[in-house]
Amino acid sequence: MRRLIAATLVNTFGNGVYAAVGALYLTRAAGLSVGHVGIGLTIAGLIGLVASTPLGVVADRLGPNRAYVGFLVLQAITMSALTQVRSFLPYVVVAGVTAIADSGQRGAKGALIAGLSPADQRVRTRAILRVTTNIGMGAGMAVAGVVLAVDRREVYIIALLANAATYLVTAALVRFGMPEVEKVPSATGPSGLTALKDRPFLAFVALDGVLSMHKSMANVAIPLWVATATDAPRWLISMLLVINSVAVVLLQIRIARGTETLPGAARAGRRAGLLLAVACAVLALSDVTSEAVTIGLLIAAALAHVLGEMLQSAGGWGISFELAPPGAQGQYQGAYAMGSQVGDLMAPLILTTIAVSWGWPGWLLTAMIFLLAGTLLPAAVRRHPHWTTETEQLPGLKLSGAAAQ
Numbered sequence: 001m002r003r004l005i006a007a008t009l010v011n012t013f014g015n016g017v018y019a020a021v022g023a024l025y026l027t028r029a030a031g032l033s034v035g036h037v038g039i040g041l042t043i044a045g046l047i048g049l050v051a052s053t054p055l056g057v058v059a060d061r062l063g064p065n066r067a068y069v070g071f072l073v074l075q076a077i078t079m080s081a082l083t084q085v086r087s088f089l090p091y092v093v094v095a096g097v098t099a100i101a102d103s104g105q106r107g108a109k110g111a112l113i114a115g116l117s118p119a120d121q122r123v124r125t126r127a128i129l130r131v132t133t134n135i136g137m138g139a140g141m142a143v144a145g146v147v148l149a150v151d152r153r154e155v156y157i158i159a160l161l162a163n164a165a166t167y168l169v170t171a172a173l174v175r176f177g178m179p180e181v182e183k184v185p186s187a188t189g190p191s192g193l194t195a196l197k198d199r200p201f202l203a204f205v206a207l208d209g210v211l212s213m214h215k216s217m218a219n220v221a222i223p224l225w226v227a228t229a230t231d232a233p234r235w236l237i238s239m240l241l242v243i244n245s246v247a248v249v250l251l252q253i254r255i256a257r258g259t260e261t262l263p264g265a266a267r268a269g270r271r272a273g274l275l276l277a278v279a280c281a282v283l284a285l286s287d288v289t290s291e292a293v294t295i296g297l298l299i300a301a302a303l304a305h306v307l308g309e310m311l312q313s314a315g316g317w318g319i320s321f322e323l324a325p326p327g328a329q330g331q332y333q334g335a336y337a338m339g340s341q342v343g344d345l346m347a348p349l350i351l352t353t354i355a356v357s358w359g360w361p362g363w364l365l366t367a368m369i370f371l372l373a374g375t376l377l378p379a380a381v382r383r384h385p386h387w388t389t390e391t392e393q394l395p396g397l398k399l400s401g402a403a404a405q
Contacts, residue, residue, distance in 0.1 A: 008132045
């Protein structure tokens with residue numbers, strides 16, 4: 001597990017560098033228009049969505065270690081290829097293959113965590129890795145500041161190649177010295193369509209995807225709201241993002257406690273919806289306040305938001321691990337990732353069109369969306385065959401996929 005944490009730190013450091021410089025490289029150095037970048041990202045997102053579950057099956061059949069390493073190497077290749085992009089069509093091809101590799105590594109990494117961790121430690125492991133991700137991303141973004149300050153094509157290319165190198169280092173850390181999780185032959189494992197036939201699980205994935213819109217809420221909607229609809233100072237945007245990152249580092253592991261059980265994870269999803277709705281309602285209030293009151297409300301909204309975000313993540317991890325039958329962790333983790341991918345596609349349009357553009361009525365409508373999704377999520381989980389009368393009566397009972405079978 002220490003090796004997996006180290007691999008995650010290296011990988012997310014490179015991702016942090018690219019997150020900060022990628023858009024500027026494509027528009028300033030590669031010569032693409034903002035519109036072309038947006039279209040390319042949308043196409044790539046759709047490709048990744050469609051490929052997510054089948055690639056999870058690949059992870060089950062090849063073994064999570066081997067699949068994870070393969071997808072990381074593919075990401076290194078596509079990141080290197082991005083340095084040669086000069087026009088829209090090559091960019092779409094590279095972005096599409098990158099989306100396939102990214103979807104594949106998500107499912108493979110989830111199956112690897114499930115295979116390496118005891119059943120009652122999987123969510124804790126996910127929480128530790130999320131903290132590690134925040135640290136790595138933050139460090140990478142800080143280093144990227146140098147690249148942005150220089151603002152020259154050759155420096156952007158060095159940053160992209162450095163990110164490609166981090167994928168290879170991550171692959172080496174996974175490949176050498178880490179226990180091998182057994183592959184599941186098709187003759188003995190569940191059908192490759194098991195997850196897509198699991199209606200209660202797909203209902204959970206859809207509701208979790210709605211809750212996952214909190215990511216765009218933090219990165220897009222709230223900054224736009226602060227800048228365009230309130231009299232709060234612009235520097236508050238940075239402060240709110242820092243509050244989010246620090247809270248995740250300090251609290252994610254603690255908040256994840258208890259979500260390794262189905263009842264605990266379902267309750268976390270319901271509470272996440274409530275807290276995200278509270279954050280939206282507080283943002284609605286900031287539409288009619290001014291000065292110090294507005295700043296206080298925005299900070300309160302950020303705190304409610306990040307608590308909901310951490311509960312949503314922890315609850316989703318617990319449910320996705322516990323509902324997967326033996327031999328199908330890869331495909332179930334791939335299907336689980338679809339919810340977040342759909343949320344990423346929907347959120348910018350919904351949140352900017354409804355919440356930011358409509359003002360306080362839009363934020364209240366968004367609050368109702370989050371509240372409804374959180375309220376319905378436990379009901380979807382309770383419909384699953386893995387949820388039994390004993391599960392509901394004994395909220396401390398820990399189920400693994402095998403035990404549930």
